[in-house]
Amino acid sequence: MTTRHELPAPAPIVAPHSADFWAATAQERFLVGHCPACDQWFWPPTRSFCPRCAGPASLREPSGTGTVYSYTIVRASGAIALGGGPYQDAVPYVLAYVELTEGPTVLTNIVGVDPEDVTISLAVRVVFARTGGPQDPALPRFQPA
Amino acid sequence: MGGRAYIAGAFEHPGRYLPEASLAQLHSEVVLGALLDAGLTLADVDGFLSTPDAPGFGVITLADYLGLDRLTFTDTTETGGSAYVAHVGHAAMAIEVGLCSVVLITMAGKFSSGLPMPSGYLDAPELSFEIPFGTSLVPEYALAARRHMFEFGTTAEQLAEIKVAASMSARHNPNAVLRKVVTVEQVLDSPLIADPLHKLDCCINTDGGGALVVVSEDVARSLDRHCVAIRGHATAIKGSFGGRTDLTYTAAVHSGARAYGMAGVGPEDIDYAGLYDSFTITVLEQLEDLGFCEKGKGGSFVESGALRSPDGSLPTNSDGGGLCNNHPGARGGMPKLIEAVRQLRGEATPEVQVRDCEIALVNGIGGSLGTRMGSGTVVLGREAI
Numbered sequence: 001m002t003t004r005h006e007l008p009a010p011a012p013i014v015a016p017h018s019a020d021f022w023a024a025t026a027q028e029r030f031l032v033g034h035c036p037a038c039d040q041w042f043w044p045p046t047r048s049f050c051p052r053c054a055g056p057a058s059l060r061e062p063s064g065t066g067t068v069y070s071y072t073i074v075r076a077s078g079a080i081a082l083g084g085g086p087y088q089d090a091v092p093y094v095l096a097y098v099e100l101t102e103g104p105t106v107l108t109n110i111v112g113v114d115p116e117d118v119t120i121s122l123a124v125r126v127v128f129a130r131t132g133g134p135q136d137p138a139l140p141r142f143q144p145a
Numbered sequence: 146m147g148g149r150a151y152i153a154g155a156f157e158h159p160g161r162y163l164p165e166a167s168l169a170q171l172h173s174e175v176v177l178g179a180l181l182d183a184g185l186t187l188a189d190v191d192g193f194l195s196t197p198d199a200p201g202f203g204v205i206t207l208a209d210y211l212g213l214d215r216l217t218f219t220d221t222t223e224t225g226g227s228a229y230v231a232h233v234g235h236a237a238m239a240i241e242v243g244l245c246s247v248v249l250i251t252m253a254g255k256f257s258s259g260l261p262m263p264s265g266y267l268d269a270p271e272l273s274f275e276i277p278f279g280t281s282l283v284p285e286y287a288l289a290a291r292r293h294m295f296e297f298g299t300t301a302e303q304l305a306e307i308k309v310a311a312s313m314s315a316r317h318n319p320n321a322v323l324r325k326v327v328t329v330e331q332v333l334d335s336p337l338i339a340d341p342l343h344k345l346d347c348c349i350n351t352d353g354g355g356a357l358v359v360v361s362e363d364v365a366r367s368l369d370r371h372c373v374a375i376r377g378h379a380t381a382i383k384g385s386f387g388g389r390t391d392l393t394y395t396a397a398v399h400s401g402a403r404a405y406g407m408a409g410v411g412p413e414d415i416d417y418a419g420l421y422d423s424f425t426i427t428v429l430e431q432l433e434d435l436g437f438c439e440k441g442k443g444g445s446f447v448e449s450g451a452l453r454s455p456d457g458s459l460p461t462n463s464d465g466g467g468l469c470n471n472h473p474g475a476r477g478g479m480p481k482l483i484e485a486v487r488q489l490r491g492e493a494t495p496e497v498q499v500r501d502c503e504i505a506l507v508n509g510i511g512g513s514l515g516t517r518m519g520s521g522t523v524v525l526g527r528e529a530i
Contacts, residue, residue, distance in 0.1 A: 012273030022273075033387070043388030044274035051387040070295070070392060072287035072339040074279065087279035095284045095339070097390055104388025107516075109278050120295045131277075139277055 007093055007109055008086035009129040009139050017046040020059055022137035030126045030140050032104065034060035043104035062102040064126040065145055069105050071096035073115045094118050098142050112143030150237035150248075151365040151372035152525065154183025154358030155486040157479075159320045161471055163352040164257055168200040169210055171253035171354050176211060179356035184368050185247060187211060192218040192239055192248030192359075194232040197264070198474070199251070207251070218245040224380065224519025225511020226421060226476040229357075231521040233482060234378030236359040246361040253354030254474010275516065283347060283424075285515025287339035289392040290426040294341060296393055296441065301341050303444035304425040305332035308345050308468050310452035311422065315465025317496040322349050323469040346425040348466075353473035355483050365530055371490045376504070377408025377524035384517035393441075395427075396520035397434040397508050405436075408524035410504060412436035415524075417488045417499050418459055419481030419507035422466040424514075428452075431508050432459075435522070454497035463488065463497035478509035478521065489527040503527050 014022045024031050033042035035050035035057045042051060050057045075092045087093065094110040096118070110118050111127065123145040128138035156178030158171060166174075172195070180186055193216050199207050203221045218239045222231050229252050236248040266272075293299050309329055315321040327345060335344040365372040381399035405411055412435060420431045429443040437459055438446035454463035464470045464484040467477040485505040487493040505525045512518035 007279070010277045012277045013267075014273065015268075015270070017270050018273055041388070043385070044271050046270040046274075047387075069390065070288040070292040072284050072291055072341075073337075074281075074284050074287075074339045076336060076338045076344075090279065093279060095278060095280055095288065097288060097392075099390075100388075105385060105390035106388070107275050107278055107280060120291070141278075 007111060007129065008090055009131045010086045011131040012137055012139070014137065021045045024059070025128060025138040025140065026135055028128045028138060029061060030064050031059035032062045032100065032102065033057050041100065041102040041104050043106050062100055066098045066100040066124055066142070068110065068118060068120050068122040068124060069097040069099040070120060071110060071118050096142070098124055106140070109141045110143065111141045148241065148362040150240040150359050150361060150375045151530070152233070152357055152375065152486055153360040153365055153368055153370055153372045154179040154185065155355070155483045156182050157355040157483045158253070158353040158473070160353055161320065161322050161351040163255065168253050168255060169207070172199065172207055172251050173211060175253060175354045175356035176249055176251050179249070179358045182370070183358040183360070184370050185358060187213065189247045190249050191215050192236060192245035194220045194236060194248065194250045195252065196228045197221050197223050198254070218248065224521065226423070226478045227509030227511035227519050227521040228476070229478040229482060230507055230509035230523055231380045231519070233357065233359060233375060233523050234380065234521065237375040237378060240359065240361045246364050248359040249356060250359065251354070251356040252473065252476060252479040254476055255352045256350040256473070256475055257352060282513060283342060284339040285513045286424045286426055287342045289430070289514040290341050292392040293426065293430065297444070299429065299444040301333055302329050303448050304346055304429060305329040306447045307422070307425040307428045307452060308332050310447070310450070310457070311462055311466045311468040314454045314463045314497050315469035317494045318465050318470055321465040321470040322351060323465070342424060342426070348423050348468050348472045348477065350475060351471040351473050353471050355479040357482060362530060372530065373486050373489045374526040374528055375523060376410070376526045377404040377406070378522065379403035379407065380519065380521045382517070382519050392515060393430070395430045395434050395510055395514060396518050397431050397510065397522060400520040400522040401435040401508065404522035404524050410524060414504050415459065415506045416502045417463070417485060417505040418461045419485045419505065420461055421477055421481065421508060421510040422462055422468045423472070423477060423510070425468070427510055427514060428461070430514065431510065435506065435508060455499045460497070460499045463493055463499070476511070478511070481507045481509065482523070485525055489525055
């Protein structure tokens with residue numbers, strides 16, 4: 001099986017708790033929540049507080065690398081019950097959790113590889129899929145490192 | 146105070162496809178059915194629980210519609226399909242402290258109307274970090290199944306056995322949607338939806354509903370009906386809590402342990418289990434989390450035929466469950482409770498009735514195994530008062 005198409009890149013809902021993250025993606029910068037006191041990284045990057053110590057947290061740029069924690073090849077468009085409209089014609093595609101080198105897991109897509117060749121523990125790095133023009137958010141996806 | 150609480154009435158809507166009925170009508174049908182089963186009337190009801198997907202404004206509309214004019218306790222805890230299991234515990238607590246003595250718990254859903262999502266759903270902070278990547282329920286449960294396979298060697302054949310056991314029970318349930326026994330091969334030959342999950346690893350989706358009547362010890366004593374004791378109950382929520390994802394266990398690890406503790410029993414004491422079966426993997430992880438087998442050994446446990454009713458080592462979902470019987474409104478907790486009540490009363494279909502069924506456990510999982518979930522556990526006892 002080969003990827004015959006570009007995956008759709010629907011625009012995310014940008015809310016006050018995620019505006020800074022998405023603004024950075026427009027410049028192809030991938031940021032993750034970080035607590036300097038705990039030296040812990042958090043995902044999703046929606047909090048100005050640390051969910052462990054309740055101290056202030058901020059966005060920080062990680063290495064952008066990680067490994068596949070789990071994945072699935074979505075094969076039937078009927079599986080897409082919630083908000084997956086743009087993906088109706090995109091099957092088969094890979095939905096995955098990537099465990100970042102810094103720790104947290106990110107729900108994403110694995111691209112740039114035959115879906116059948118994706119494995120747990122595969123080393124990956126972040127790439128960006130534009131949802132519109134150069135000022136618009138870009139979706140962080142991962143491809144083999 | 147009210148003492149121990151009992152389930153005095155239970156009613157499951159026999160319909161599975163009900164396009165002509167409104168949600169309010171379905172609620173009224175199951176409520177009246179459960180009250181009739183208990184030998185009580187609407188005028189006896191002083192506690193009322195449902196989920197916020199009930200028609201109207203919380204439970205206000207339904208209370209008004211049903212004519213419940215003497216309510217002293219209401220609750221709309223929303224933890225998806227596990228909510229009704231949580232409601233049983235909340236009803237028991239309210240009765241125990243004397244707030245009320247006859248509590249209705251009602252559920253109705255129409256899958257044909259779409260998934261009932263809470264009104265705040267679209268404001269969820271994680272939403273734009275999940276939906277734009279084409280996620281949905283089946284793929285998320287598939288992520289859990291894949292990781293479980295990776296860590297513990299669980300196989301697709303083992304998951305399929307969970308569907309096989311459900312289908313063997315469903316053949317005896319005249320209301321079940323899927324009444325034909327399926328084989329492991331048939332499950333594996335069904336289309337992959339999001340691998341490793343096949344179509345037959347997924348529950349069915351139906352219309353329908355059900356209701357329960359929970360009463361105080363005094364009321365239970367006055368009724369000419371076998372009342373089932375609520376011996377233990379607990380709820381838990383599990384998420385990634387900032388990105389610490391572990392898809393190999395559910396929140397039942399926590400709710401189960403606490404419910405066992407309250408009931409003073411352990412997994413070895415359970416004669417019948419009602420386990421949430423949105424997907425085969427949901428059942429497998431709950432079996433491990435509730436202590437019916439070691440973590441990672443769920444595959445070999447189900448492979449032994451343990452789940453088959455009535456003679457497996459842990460007869461489970463003897464009505465055919467969500468995998469074969471019904472999953473009204475994509476919320477499966479209520480039918481699990483009702484079948485457990487049938488088993489404890491000795492009123493299950495004879496072909497699947499567990500002999501000497503003394504203690505039953507029901508566990509609900511609402512939300513998603515792949516992201517965040519609510520779990521509710523209750524332990525029920527047959528003992529007469």
